[in-house]
Amino acid sequence: EFKLQYGAQRTGKRTDAAMERWRGNRFGQFIHWGLYAIPGGVWNGKTYNYAAEFLKSSAKIPGSTWDSLMYQFNPKKFSAKEWARMAKRMGAKYMTITTKHHEGFCLWPSRFTEFNISRTPYGKDILKELVDAYNAEGIDVNFYYSVLDWHHPDWRYDIKSPEDSVAFRRYLDFAFNQLKELATNYPTVKAFWFDGTWDNSVKKNGWWTYEVEQMLKQVSPGAIVNSRLRADDRGARHFDSNGQLMGDYESGYERRLPDPVTDLKVTKWDWEACMTVPENQWGYHKDWSISHVKSPLELLEMLVHTTSMGGNFLLNFGPAGDGSIRPEEQRIAAEIGSWMQNNGNVIYNSGYAGWEKQDWGYFTAPSRPNTLNMVVFNLPVSGLLKVKVPAGVKISTASTGGKKLRVEEIAKNQYLVHFERKWFAMPQVIVLETGGEGKKGAQYQDAKT
Numbered sequence: 541e542f543k544l545q546y547g548a549q550r551t552g553k554r555t556d557a558a559m560e561r562w563r564g565n566r567f568g569q570f571i572h573w574g575l576y577a578i579p580g581g582v583w584n585g586k587t588y589n590y591a592a593e594f595l596k597s598s599a600k601i602p603g604s605t606w607d608s609l610m611y612q613f614n615p616k617k618f619s620a621k622e623w624a625r626m627a628k629r630m631g632a633k634y635m636t637i638t639t640k641h642h643e644g645f646c647l648w649p650s651r652f653t654e655f656n657i658s659r660t661p662y663g664k665d666i667l668k669e670l671v672d673a674y675n676a677e678g679i680d681v682n683f684y685y686s687v688l689d690w691h692h693p694d695w696r697y698d699i700k701s702p703e704d705s706v707a708f709r710r711y712l713d714f715a716f717n718q719l720k721e722l723a724t725n726y727p728t729v730k731a732f733w734f735d736g737t738w739d740n741s742v743k744k745n746g747w748w749t750y751e752v753e754q755m756l757k758q759v760s761p762g763a764i765v766n767s768r769l770r771a772d773d774r775g776a777r778h779f780d781s782n783g784q785l786m787g788d789y790e791s792g793y794e795r796r797l798p799d800p801v802t803d804l805k806v807t808k809w810d811w812e813a814c815m816t817v818p819e820n821q822w823g824y825h826k827d828w829s830i831s832h833v834k835s836p837l838e839l840l841e842m843l844v845h846t847t848s849m850g851g852n853f854l855l856n857f858g859p860a861g862d863g864s865i866r867p868e869e870q871r872i873a874a875e876i877g878s879w880m881q882n883n884g885n886v887i888y889n890s891g892y893a894g895w896e897k898q899d900w901g902y903f904t905a906p907s908r909p910n911t912l913n914m915v916v917f918n919l920p921v922s923g924l925l926k927v928k929v930p931a932g933v934k935i936s937t938a939s940t941g942g943k944k945l946r947v948e949e950i951a952k953n954q955y956l957v958h959f960e961r962k963w964f965a966m967p968q969v970i971v972l973e974t975g976g977e978g979k980k981g982a983q984y985q986d987a988k989t
């Protein structure tokens with residue numbers, strides 16, 4: 541055990557109302573929008589396959605050239621209301637917006653740097669427009685903030701000299717002031733999604749990450765911060781040197797999900813997975829032919845998979861420089877939304893059931909006791925859905941769309957739910973009621989080995 545001043549401040553899940561609301565929301569829309577959306581991965585006629593929000597480094601563009609993109613930022617097709625309505629139809633309960641990505645450009649009129657929205661032709665406070673429009677739709681807004689800042693002269697990747705220490709301390713004060721400004725000026729913000737904290741400079745200043753968490757929770761009571769913000773006294777990140785999760789939820793799942801059989805440890809804490817539609821594009825890229833583009837159903841399965849393991853799913857949209865949403869993303873919002881309209885109850889306020897994963901899909905546990913949801917993605921040709929229950933648990937009924945299904949007890953703690961043998965275009969939901977008695981006089985013969 542290490543004695544830590546800046547390690548985890550709490551063990552176990554937060555149980556306050558703000559965290560229960562964040563947890564119950566389950567499904568969020570990530571939005572990556574900044575100057576990088578203007579070139580969209582193409583520079584001087586050359587397409588760069590790497591993540592579009594990294595174009596400045598992929599194309600080796602000088603800072604002054606990149607920063608002058610600010611004078612072109614004038615999204616004629618931007619409508620915060622339209623974005624919020626699309627997110628509402630998709631079934632998102634929260635939205636996380638990049639207030640400042642690694643490029644350092646701020647979507648709000650920060651008084652701590654001129655590199656912000658007020659100096660663009662657009663001029664208006666985009667962050668306020670988004671917060672107001674999404675909150676008006678009943679969608680919570682969270683702020684993504686990159687500690688890594690390519691624009692700021694005092695940013696350092698490592699601390700190798702006294703000059704580095706002095707400069708980086710100025711940078712940390714700048715970032716602290718920006719965060720306090722965000723929490724103060726946008727009081728309805730619910731959570732802070734920190735990124736760009738993997739460099740040695742930040743790992744050597746764990747104290748600052750602790751102070752930021754404390755400040756945000758003072759300025760904005762109930763505020764939630766992700767583990768990615770945090771480094772401890774010894775530079776350990778996400779989990780402190782004693783293995784305790786820092787921050788309020790684990791945010792290491794970026795473009796990957798925990799395995800429903802081997803990674804069940806994540807069910808012990810709150811966590812969120814963030815996901816791109818292409819293989820690795822967070823900001824707008826003009827050419828999506830360069831990688832696989834996930835279909836609406838692939839993404840819907842990831843949402844259900846995440847919920848089934850007690851996590852939140854943050855699905856990314858990368859609006860174009862003109863403020864339009866590309867057709868692929870519109871279709872994703874519409875198709876996922878069509879399923880969520882009728883089945884959102886298996887996602888919202890639902891989580892890990894603690895039952896053994898089966899091939900046909902996922903269990904989710906709603907807040908209502910003695911009921912479980914089965915979300916079927918892979919219907920077996922037999923139409924027989926195997927369910928293994930924890931010792932002593934009995935299934936009394938199974939129904940889909942209000943229609944009863946035959947439930948057959950076939951061995952100790954094992955059932956088959958008899959489903960239809962036909963093709964379905966969307967995942968099917970079966971509601972199980974537990975309780976009642978098992979099969980009368982059933983004695984099952986253990987396997988002979």
Ligand SMILES: COc1ccc([C@H]2[C@H](O)[C@H](O)[C@H](C)N2C)cc1
Nearest residue numbers: 572591593641735736794814822
């Ligand atoms: C070097 O690999 C990286 C670095 C940063 C990222 C950034 C992305 O730009 C996006 O903001 C994602 C959430 N973040 C981890 C992703 C992969």
